[in-house]
Amino acid sequence: MKQSILFTKTRKEIGNDEVSLNASLLIRGGFIDKLTAGVYTYLPLGLRVINKIQNIIREEMDKIGGQEILMPALTPKEVWEKTKRWNNFDALFKLSNIEGKEYALGATHEEIVTPLLKKYIFSYKDLPKYIYQIQTKFRNEARAKSGLLRGREFLMKDLYSFHADAADLDKYYEIVKLAYFNIFKRLKLDKITYLTLSSGGAFSKYSHEFQTLAKNGEDTIYLCEKCKIAYNKEVIDEITQCEGCKLGKDKFKELKAIETGNIFKLGTRFSADFGFKYKDKNDKEQEIIMGCYGIGPSRIMGTIVEVFNDNKGIIWPESIAPFLVHLILISKDNALAKKAEKLYDDLTKIGIQILYDDRDETAGTKLNDSDLIGIPFRLILSEKTAKTDSIEVKKRDSQKVEMIKIKKIGDYLKKAL
Amino acid sequence: MKQSILFTKTRKEIGNDEVSLNASLLIRGGFIDKLTAGVYTYLPLGLRVINKIQNIIREEMDKIGGQEILMPALTPKEVWEKTKRWNNFDALFKLSNIEGKEYALGATHEEIVTPLLKKYIFSYKDLPKYIYQIQTKFRNEARAKSGLLRGREFLMKDLYSFHADAADLDKYYEIVKLAYFNIFKRLKLDKITYLTLSSGGAFSKYSHEFQTLAKNGEDTIYLCEKCKIAYNKEVIDEITQCEGCKLGKDKFKELKAIETGNIFKLGTRFSADFGFKYKDKNDKEQEIIMGCYGIGPSRIMGTIVEVFNDNKGIIWPESIAPFLVHLILISKDNALAKKAEKLYDDLTKIGIQILYDDRDETAGTKLNDSDLIGIPFRLILSEKTAKTDSIEVKKRDSQKVEMIKIKKIGDYLKKAL
Known part of the structure; x- marks a missing residue:
């Protein structure tokens, strides 16, 4: 995409009611716009990021x-x-229609998915089933000052599983845990994200959260560094030692973190209310056992910005960067502009996602914008680099600068990406 | 996908409050589920359809x-x-948050997009700009009995254009018209969809709708068959003859239709309210001229079902069918099941979107379900067809049955699709 066409611009002024680091950087970079507290528009760059996050989860x-x-x-x-x-339920938005019928805006969907599945599941032969959605959710939060970390309107993936018995749920629960670790790995958050025990419910002693270390995180966790399991503050009083390695809790490390996912054994909490049962092999009615598993793409986006940044801007991991390459032309020369244009076309043709800064702006503005936007590879074509038929390549997360021959840049990038 | 894994089943009972043809067929086929009047869940088959419609529009x-x-x-x-x-505004859903702040649920987005663009557009150099979204909208409709044709919650694509002057808007307006005709062509609705003049606003005599002929349509249009332009009932009293070919209006044909798209010159209706101006070449402030262009993916889905069906079920156009091929095994024989499984794998590998009915059901149930679901190509593997190493191929919209050798079916389908 050409930057001259992109309708957004980087911004210096973002309104002084925006206090969170993630929203500040995302608004300044032109990824999101704040409509009102806790409610954001995804702009073209931001929509590309959130779609990539959703696709990894999907x-x-x-x-x-x-x-x-x-x-x-x-x-x-x-x-x-x-x-x-x-x-x-905490923080339901409620409203009425023209006939006085009342609704809640979906803040979670157990109440919808349970009676839905009841229409299709009758026998043990129909089980297990795993149903998910990625959807906009709404919560009437009192406090909405954390940018994408806690919105009044936000994106959520929820997976619901339906089982014939608790043993089958237990088995699938472990499978989802692994899937979540895969997601965090692809998001480059795996090294700072910990499975965390938190308060359970009627059907299990603990539920599990995935907590990602971040200095602005709302949550406090206690990490057993030996076996890499953490404990949410809300349960730390209940334990004396690590459930895994038996290390005493005085050895745990207290850390700030963001809850980036949670998984929960619901048991019959919802199936019972909706009379959702199935017939087993002996034609006997049995209760359906459920699990639910959440992860929020918008909160993930905010978390990644909170943890991957420097004083110049965002540093996107390649897997979710809006573009992989930022080509910057620093020259007013027409011949060089044509060269840059051709390079942009050539790289686009070989499938490289590229943002091309073809704007009539100063070198300083272009370089500052590039650092703020945070695309993984920065390519500079200038009169100086053109003298040796080269292009300057720098990764956003590195200080190292390389000169690569223009005719070799396609191969270089294909190898690097 | 294997049908034994798909959690939905076709349904005979759909509740007697569902009166519309489109919702009846879609619920019976397992494409959607009705949560409450005018509010539907998209099930796996339906989500595939709506995503394909959205991608064509996108x-x-x-x-x-x-x-x-x-x-x-x-x-x-x-x-x-x-x-x-x-x-x-007709039918805004209103609600408040915990602090008493009031919101409307987005029923249209001129009020959001106009101040948004004002943050980025300052000069004639920044114009024109074309911004769109595909998003869930809400309308507090008094009457929500038309299935996906008129929901309280529905999907909408809206495009907004921003111009330096009316001439530039006029030019782009014609470009959008052509894009809409392309969309209807890809949806196989082009032959029954007419550009229709309807009431305008402060800035143009008429706006334009795209009306698709359908016997259950809510709208009445008057079609000039000579130049293929139609007039919405709401403007028919204002005219005496066709605006194009001057044919007298007594020659027009009265028809029932569904409004599947509309385009509208907004002029300064919204930019004026938000004080949204730009500086021209002479550094003089000028008003921004806007256009808006809507098309509803969910209403399109309902319309397609209304017009492409027979007494057995839906007949999806290939461009938006949930799958392109429905492979049906009619046999209890294990060797044949293995053959079907291999065929399913082979066709999947060459990129054919295939639903494989591997369920333990009677031939009658499988064939009825297949007609109801309406996938374009039906393949039957049975003991009879296996005798000649063949497979029976029938298109959903044809009575003709062909026998194709199993080893040639991949090539046959690649050619046909």
Whole structure:
């Protein structure tokens, strides 16, 4: 894409009510715009990032048998009353239609997916089933000052699993854990993301969170560095030693972190309310056992910005960068502009995702914008580099500068990416 | 995909409050589920269809320079007050947050996109710009009985264009018209979709709708068959003859149709309210001229079902069918099941989108389900066809049955699709 066509520009002023680092960098770089507290527009660069995050999650869900659906945001009061959550669920947005019928805006979808699956599952032969969606959710948060980390409107992937018995849930639960580790690996967050025990529910002592270390994180975790398991502050009083290696909890390290995922054994919490049962091999009615597994693409995007940045801007991991290469022309010379244009066309043709800064701006503006936007590879074509038929290549996360012959740059990038 | 794994099943009972043909067929086929009036879940088959429709629209928007963004559903009261539509816009869903701040759920996005672009456009050099999104919208409809044709929650693509003057808008408006005709062509609706003059606004005598003929359509149009232009009932009293060929309006044909798209010259209707101006070449402030262009992927999906069906079920056009081939095994024989499995694998490997009915069901059930689901090519492998190493091929929209050798079926399908 040519930067002269892109409608967004980097911004210096972002409004003084935006206090979070992630939103500040994302707004300044032209990735998102803030409409109102906790509510953001995804601009072209930001939409490319969030779509890549969603696709990584989608691929990993598909690999573990997930079937994708899309449930609505307008959810009727009745289903929330069935589970006694209409008045008890934290932060439901409520509204009425023209006939006075009440809805909640979907903040989670157990109330929708459970009766939905009840329409299709009758027998042990229909089990297990794994259903997921990636969808816009809404929460009436009192505090919405953390940018993409805690929005009033945000993107969420939720996977729900339906099982004939607890043993089958336990088995799948471990499979989802591995899928989540794969997701964090592809997002380059694996080395700072820890499986964390947190408070459970009626059906399990603990649930599991995935906590990503970040100095601005809202959560406090206690990490057993020996076996790499962490404990959320909310459960730390209940334990004396690591559940895995038995290390005393006084040896744990207290750290700030962002909850980037959570997985939960629901048991019959929702299936019971909806009378959702199946017939086993002996034609006997049995209760359906459920699990749920969440991960928020928008929170992931915010987290990545919180952890991958420097004082100049964002440093995107390659897997989710809006473009992989930022080609910058530093010259007013027409012949050189044509050379840059041809290079842009050639690299596009061999499938390299490239943003080409063809704007009539100073070198300083272009370089500052490039650092702020944070594309992994920066290519500079200038009169100086052209003298040796070369292009200057620098990775965003490195200080090293290389000169590569223009005719070899395609091969160089294909190898590097 | 194997049908034994797909969690949905075809349904006979769909609830007697569902009166529309499109929703009935889509619910029975397992494409959508009705959560409450005007609010539907997209199930795996339906999600594949709606995603294909969205991708066709997206590709055509990208071709005419559209830059994709994603605006929020929670939109603050202030922006609607600025345009005096908080109390005047038909069917806004309104709600409040925990602090008493009021929002409307996005029913259209002029109020969001206009101040957004104002943050980035300052000079004639920044114009024109074309911005679009494909997004979930909400309307507090009194009547929501037309399935996907008129939902309370629905998908909408809206494109907004920003111009330096009316002439530039006029030029782009014609480009969008052509893009819309391309979309309808790819959806196989072009032969029954007519550009239709309907009531305009402050800035143009008429706006344009795209009306698709359908006996259950809500709209009445008057078609000049000579030049293929139609007139919406709401403007028919204002004219005496065709604007194009001057044919008298008594010769027009009265028809029922569904409004599947509309394009509208907004002029300064919204830019004025937001004080959105730019500086021209002489550094003089000028008003921004806007256009807007809508098309609803969910309504398109409903329309296609309304017009492409028979008494057995849906007949999907290839461009948006959930799968292109429906392979059906009719046999309890293990050797034949293995042969079908291999065929499924082989066809999948060469990139053919295939649904394989490997279920333990009767031939009658499988064939009825296949007709209801409406995949373009049906392949039957049975003991009878296996005797000649063949497979029976039938297109959903034809009565003709062909026998093709199993080893040639890949080539046959690649040629046919």
